[in-house]
Amino acid sequence: MQINATDNRMMQLQAKANELVAQVFYGTLLREFRESSEMPFLSGTPGGTTFLRQLDQEIVSRLGQRRHSPLADALVKQLQGKAQARRALETSLREAAQPVNETPSAFAGQAPAGQGVI
Numbered sequence: 001m002q003i004n005a006t007d008n009r010m011m012q013l014q015a016k017a018n019e020l021v022a023q024v025f026y027g028t029l030l031r032e033f034r035e036s037s038e039m040p041f042l043s044g045t046p047g048g049t050t051f052l053r054q055l056d057q058e059i060v061s062r063l064g065q066r067r068h069s070p071l072a073d074a075l076v077k078q079l080q081g082k083a084q085a086r087r088a089l090e091t092s093l094r095e096a097a098q099p100v101n102e103t104p105s106a107f108a109g110q111a112p113a114g115q116g117v118i
Helices: 005-036 046-064 070-097
Strands: none
Touching: 005 046, 005 070
16 A cells, blocks of 8 residues: 555644644643652652653653544644645635736737827
8 A cells, every 4th residue: 555645744743643642631631640649659759759750751652652542633633624724725825826817808909008009
């Protein structure tokens, strides 16, 4: 199966969206959880705090590698819609900026203003 450029961009966008959601949402969620809960066997010691931070980083990393995250899917859909709207706007602006090369049929064969026919 051959992957075209659009499919490749979509896969990259999905992967980046998964990473972003994992870092921003799940990372924040885990950090808040650790700060609000007491773990007497790990918290309070420098080694335990370091271990929990590394554990949270690994959890967030693995969540970012998931194929389908509902939050990431929603983000991708929203970004796709904005990209499509931007492309449509650019196309219409490009078309509007093109000079009109056609001479209206009512003026065909007439001399330009200020120049008489000899």
